[in-house]
Amino acid sequence: MKALQFTNDDLHVADVPIPSQDDEVLVRVVLSGICNTDLEISKGYAGFEGTLGHEFVGVVEKAPGRTDLEGKRVVGEINAGCGKCALCRAKDPRHCLSRTVLGIHGRDGAHAEFLSLPAENLLEVPDPVSDQQAVFIEPLAAAYGIYEQVPLANHTRTAIIGDGKLGLLTALSYGATSSSTLLVGKHKEKLAIAEAAGVAVSLLDELDPAIHKTFDVVVEASGSESGFSTALDLVRPRGKIVLKSTFSGEPTWAASRVVVDEITIVGSRCGRFEPALRLLECGKLDLSPLVSDEFRLADGVAAMRRAAEPGVLKVFLRP
Ligand SMILES: [Zn+2]
Numbered sequence: 001m002k003a004l005q006f007t008n009d010d011l012h013v014a015d016v017p018i019p020s021q022d023d024e025v026l027v028r029v030v031l032s033g034i035c036n037t038d039l040e041i042s043k044g045y046a047g048f049e050g051t052l053g054h055e056f057v058g059v060v061e062k063a064p065g066r067t068d069l070e071g072k073r074v075v076g077e078i079n080a081g082c083g084k085c086a087l088c089r090a091k092d093p094r095h096c097l098s099r100t101v102l103g104i105h106g107r108d109g110a111h112a113e114f115l116s117l118p119a120e121n122l123l124e125v126p127d128p129v130s131d132q133q134a135v136f137i138e139p140l141a142a143a144y145g146i147y148e149q150v151p152l153a154n155h156t157r158t159a160i161i162g163d164g165k166l167g168l169l170t171a172l173s174y175g176a177t178s179s180s181t182l183l184v185g186k187h188k189e190k191l192a193i194a195e196a197a198g199v200a201v202s203l204l205d206e207l208d209p210a211i212h213k214t215f216d217v218v219v220e221a222s223g224s225e226s227g228f229s230t231a232l233d234l235v236r237p238r239g240k241i242v243l244k245s246t247f248s249g250e251p252t253w254a255a256s257r258v259v260v261d262e263i264t265i266v267g268s269r270c271g272r273f274e275p276a277l278r279l280l281e282c283g284k285l286d287l288s289p290l291v292s293d294e295f296r297l298a299d300g301v302a303a304m305r306r307a308a309e310p311g312v313l314k315v316f317l318r319p
């Protein structure tokens, strides 16, 4: 089968064997999405080698011991745990120390004709959710999953910093449930996507100083160093800053502000798929403005180049 791989410092589409793990489910990939993490990996981040990709929708081809799954349209949670530790026994392998992660750590990913995952990672996609929407389930779950650590009620004043894919998904998913959300970004055309969905927006350099220190929760999703100091500007005393983006440098920030204003800083990575699937199923969320392009898997290298262009949002790959 074809697979978009990063090996020996080289990104290429290779012919590789179809996965053949007897204790896992074989999924035929219908559509996969390119994430910034894929771009980072292709620069050598995390030292991953193998098939890239962790956002997909597919159809179960073969499910040993779970024939009920065969032929079902599925998405898959990306962390596969050891199955033995306390976290895995509690059915949440996201922090299992021995986990593998689809297309990110120790496990070939989704930019391929087939992938394999444990049966317990798979969720059936309800009929009303299109393939294009379903591919967004992983980043949407990551965006929406903030509520697990920081509950956001309708009246919680929330600012989201960053108008890239993650910031937009966070704004759209919370904009659907909260009327007090502000998205802050640098790109008028991207902010317009959130604005069209009813979310209040502001350009970063037009932020009204009167709203400094007024937000209960600030979500940093910009992936830039300045995002953190903007978050510190906006959060109220005793408020919370949620760090969503994996900024790879070492940001410098005013630690004394965190102390004096008694601010809580929370890191947040992967969300559960189930609540995000329900959010998609209710049909209130239109993610189509986030789709920039679609390429054939065979043109995966060109697709990655396209995804790295400024202003480009989600790029899909179709095997
Ligand atoms: Zn991702």
Ligand SMILES: [Zn+2]
Residues within 6 Å of the ligand: 081, 082, 083, 084, 085, 086, 087, 088, 093, 096, 097, 098, 099
């Ligand atoms: Zn485990």
